[in-house]
Amino acid sequence: MNKTMISVLVVSGVAVIGGVAIANYQVQSDPEVQQAQAPTHAEVIRVADITHTEQVPREVCRDVEVTRQKPVQDEHRITGSVAGAIVGGVLGNQVGGGSGKKLATIAGAAAGGYAGNKTQERIQQSNTYTTLETRCEMQYESRQRHDGYQVDYRIGEETGSVRMQHHPGDRIPLNNGELVLSQQ
Numbered sequence: 001m002n003k004t005m006i007s008v009l010v011v012s013g014v015a016v017i018g019g020v021a022i023a024n025y026q027v028q029s030d031p032e033v034q035q036a037q038a039p040t041h042a043e044v045i046r047v048a049d050i051t052h053t054e055q056v057p058r059e060v061c062r063d064v065e066v067t068r069q070k071p072v073q074d075e076h077r078i079t080g081s082v083a084g085a086i087v088g089g090v091l092g093n094q095v096g097g098g099s100g101k102k103l104a105t106i107a108g109a110a111a112g113g114y115a116g117n118k119t120q121e122r123i124q125q126s127n128t129y130t131t132l133e134t135r136c137e138m139q140y141e142s143r144q145r146h147d148g149y150q151v152d153y154r155i156g157e158e159t160g161s162v163r164m165q166h167h168p169g170d171r172i173p174l175n176n177g178e179l180v181l182s183q184q
Contacts, residue, residue, distance in 0.1 A: 041171040042153040042160075042179060050147045050163065061136040070127045080120025081113045088112015153179070 074080075092108020093101060148165045153172055162172075164181055173180040 038177060039155055039174060041173055042155045044151060044153050044168050044170055044172060045159065046152040047167060048150045050150055051144045052147060053142050054145055055140040056143055058139050058141055059136050060139050061134050063132045064135050065130055066133045067128050067130050069125065070129055072124050074120070074124075077117045077120040077124070080116040080118075080123075082116070084116015084119065085109040085113035088115065 086109075088111050089105050089109035091112070092104040092106070095101070095104040095108070148163055149167055150161065151164050151168055151172070152159065152161045153168075154160075155174065155177075162179060162181065
């Protein structure tokens with residue numbers, strides 16, 4: 001081979017390689033080609049439920065047995081006092097003689113009146129009845145409410161995080177490099 005032929009081959013090779021490089025550069029800088037090479041989905045790295053606890057009030061009622069005192073007819077216990085005074089006076093009259101008898105009757109009536117009053121008081125206090133009453137109270141129940149998902153994702157070497165209303169699965173679609181967050 002002669003030198004001219006080698007020179008032509010070298011120049012031709014350089015021209016072909018240069019042409020391929022220029023064509024490749026033009027293809028790479030073409031927006032349609034770049035769009036075709038852009039990722040179509042973001043890879044989901046982690047999905048976490050977002051919840052919050054709410055307190056829900058609820059009225060709880062139950063029947064309770066209650067003991068009450070019956071209404072008092074003789075509030076001042078006059079019946080017990082009079083009956084006690086009569087019995088005490090009769091008993092006091094049985095003791096002693098003459099003016100001592102009068103004093104014993106008066107003392108017996110006074111003591112009997114007091115005793116009758118206290119006896120009627122005890123009887124009235126123990127005179128009760130039992131009834132059922134409804135008692136209500138407010139109780140609170142804790143409930144978990146789901147608010148969405150916190151999603152960590154990766155697009156190429158870039159990572160990010162976004163809140164979504166639905167579970168994204170393994171990947172999130174991209175449109176012109178932007179996440180498509182609406183559920184389809």
